[in-house]
Each structure stands twice: as C-alpha cells, then as structure tokens.
Amino acid sequence: MNAPVSVETTPRRLEAASAILFEKVEKTYSGRHGQNPVTALSDISLAVPEGAIVGVIGRSGAGKSTLIRLVNGLEQPTAGRVVVDGVDIGALSEQALRGQRRAIGMIFQHFNLLARRTAYANVALPLEIAGLPQREIKSRVEPLLELVGLADKRDRYPAELSGGQKQRVGIARALATQPRVLLSDEATSALDPETTNQILALLRKVNAELKLTVLLITHEMAVIKAVADKVAVIDGGRIVEEGSTYEVFAHPRHATTRSFLSALTGANLPPYVADRLKAEPGPGRDALIRIVFTGGHATDPVLSRVARLLSVDINIIQAQVDEIAGRPFGVIVISVPGDAPTLSAVTNAVERLKLSSEVLGYV
Numbered sequence: 001m002n003a004p005v006s007v008e009t010t011p012r013r014l015e016a017a018s019a020i021l022f023e024k025v026e027k028t029y030s031g032r033h034g035q036n037p038v039t040a041l042s043d044i045s046l047a048v049p050e051g052a053i054v055g056v057i058g059r060s061g062a063g064k065s066t067l068i069r070l071v072n073g074l075e076q077p078t079a080g081r082v083v084v085d086g087v088d089i090g091a092l093s094e095q096a097l098r099g100q101r102r103a104i105g106m107i108f109q110h111f112n113l114l115a116r117r118t119a120y121a122n123v124a125l126p127l128e129i130a131g132l133p134q135r136e137i138k139s140r141v142e143p144l145l146e147l148v149g150l151a152d153k154r155d156r157y158p159a160e161l162s163g164g165q166k167q168r169v170g171i172a173r174a175l176a177t178q179p180r181v182l183l184s185d186e187a188t189s190a191l192d193p194e195t196t197n198q199i200l201a202l203l204r205k206v207n208a209e210l211k212l213t214v215l216l217i218t219h220e221m222a223v224i225k226a227v228a229d230k231v232a233v234i235d236g237g238r239i240v241e242e243g244s245t246y247e248v249f250a251h252p253r254h255a256t257t258r259s260f261l262s263a264l265t266g267a268n269l270p271p272y273v274a275d276r277l278k279a280e281p282g283p284g285r286d287a288l289i290r291i292v293f294t295g296g297h298a299t300d301p302v303l304s305r306v307a308r309l310l311s312v313d314i315n316i317i318q319a320q321v322d323e324i325a326g327r328p329f330g331v332i333v334i335s336v337p338g339d340a341p342t343l344s345a346v347t348n349a350v351e352r353l354k355l356s357s358e359v360l361g362y363v
C-alpha cells in the first residue's frame, strides 16, 4: 500500500521541521525618558531546522542579542511570532515560559559562572533549581563533565580555570536540563583563536552526539565558517542575506556579507599587502581580486589562461584551499594592473569561467 501523500501547507511543514521559527518578527523598544522608540528588528523570517547549527552574523547594534532574547522569552516581539519546538513563545504564561526555558540552553561570551561554586556545582545548579534529588544530579553532571573534557577539573573554582575551560563548564551547565535547543551568544568572542577552535569543535560534537539544534550569534565570519550549516546576515535589524554557509561564502550577494568575508580574507593577507591596501584606485596601483573556486577547478590552468588571453601580468598574492561543510573551497587573491579597462577585462574573463570574483582594493 502506498504511503499517504502529505498535503500540508508550506508554513505548517516548515514549523514541523524547524526547531526555531521566526515569522515576520518585529521588535521595537519603546523609548524611555522621552527618547524615541528603537526598532531593533524588522520583518525577520528565519527557520532553524531541527539538528542544524545556524549562525546569525551582524555588526554591533544589528539586533543579534535582541533576536536571541526573543527565543528564550526574555523579550517579546512587537509583531510576528517566535516558535520554539512548535510552541509560540509569546503566547506562554510566565509559569509555562519558565518550564519552556528548561528546553533551551544558553551559553554566553563571559561564561556567567558563579565564582563561589566549583565546576561540578555550577553544572549542578539548574538541576538543583529544578528540584532533582542529589543522586540524579550526580548521574547527570558527571557524564556532562566527561563530555566536555573536564572530569579532572570537577572540584576547581572558576578562578582556577582558563577561559576555554570556563566555557566548557558553561556548555555542560547549558546541557544539564537536557535542552533540545542551545543558544550561543558570542560564546567564543573572549577566547584566543586556538581555544575558539576547540570550543567550536565541542559545539559540533554536542550537536552531533545529542542531536541538539544550535542557534549562535557572532560578529566573526571565521566562527560561521568553522561551525554553521546555515547563515543569516543581519544588518540594521533586517536579514539581508541567508543561505547555506557554503553558498553564501562562494557567492555572497549583499555588500555587508562581502565586507564580513573580506575581513576574513584580509586577516589572511600577507601584512606587506594588507598594510598598503586602499579602497580607491590610483596611478600605478594594482587591483587585488579575490576569486573563489568551488568544486573541481584547477587554479593554475584557469589563471594562466586568463593571463594569456588578455596578455596581462597576474601575481598570486595568496592561495588557500579550505573546506566548508566537508566540501573543498578554494580562495585565491591575485593582483593585476588596476586601470579600469584591464580590471574589467579580467573580471569579465573570470566571470566567463563561471567563477565568482570580488575586488578587495588597490595596492
């Protein structure tokens, strides 16, 4: 017998497959003390699929914290709905909201640990508040400390732990109530790059092992690249671009996304180039072009073909093959003479080869 055909409408199907769903959300803070109201978020529609890691990236003031505070009911939307695990957060009573918050874990930039409690006691706290007996608390906390790699630090106080270790305690504490969703508010912003990578690897591990949905906010594209399946770029309270991380990295459409990506590339440029980079062309200046290779393009033949075809000198400034979501992703930065006719001939030729390119600036 054939399985029944689903006739669900699109919005309902989305809701069923989404751990978090923002539907046309607006948030306006009413102005206090005679100040004007501030619209922090406008027309936000975003689906966070169950089991996915979704990153929201934006500059300071873009509305990231507001977005995340709507998920755990610390703020209420002015219009629209925020649905978590099928529950409309805005429609809950204060008591129901307290229960719902147990299904949502949260980690913070500054860890928010209690200084007078050991690692073990910090992780145990939400379970004590929920009124669990000590034996059950122990049976939950010990495996969590094991999971985050801190079994040997269980009796240490926060002051005796490194930043990365403190965030591991923060993650274990967030997982103590066995949430289905984890919210991460700039969780690696206070950490050095190596520790950041370790914490992001831990987030991937808990996402995979516990089938946990993760919504993270960040201002760093490197974080998105390392961990997110899907990304939304937020600017001035609106989502200006959204898609799979791979597609957004390969074919960024919005200027804000491009600028986040060039900050990432810029950080990798050799200092002698980065220091001289100018936004405008000028006499004798070369243009720096970032070309993205996805799939099986071999970089050398492509570049030498462009060079021969147009008889221009091409210098390779930087070349790197990376992996995003398990797929190869190459970025090459070249310099070519920066006069307008040469530049447009090169970018047109690159486009004809179906590669995406972007002028980073002039040196």
Ligand SMILES: Nc1ncnc2c1ncn2[C@@H]1O[C@H](COP(=O)(O)OP(=O)(O)OP(=O)(O)O)[C@@H](O)[C@H]1O
Residues within 6 Å of the ligand: 029, 030, 038, 039, 040, 058, 059, 060, 061, 062, 063, 064, 065, 066, 067, 219
């Ligand atoms: N409680 C509040 N009352 C009034 N305005 C607020 C309030 N909270 C945030 N805002 C305003 O809303 C806008 C978005 O702020 P939000 O904190 O969400 O941004 P953000 O992207 O998280 O910034 P940051 O990265 O600096 O934390 C800003 O203009 C901010 O000034």
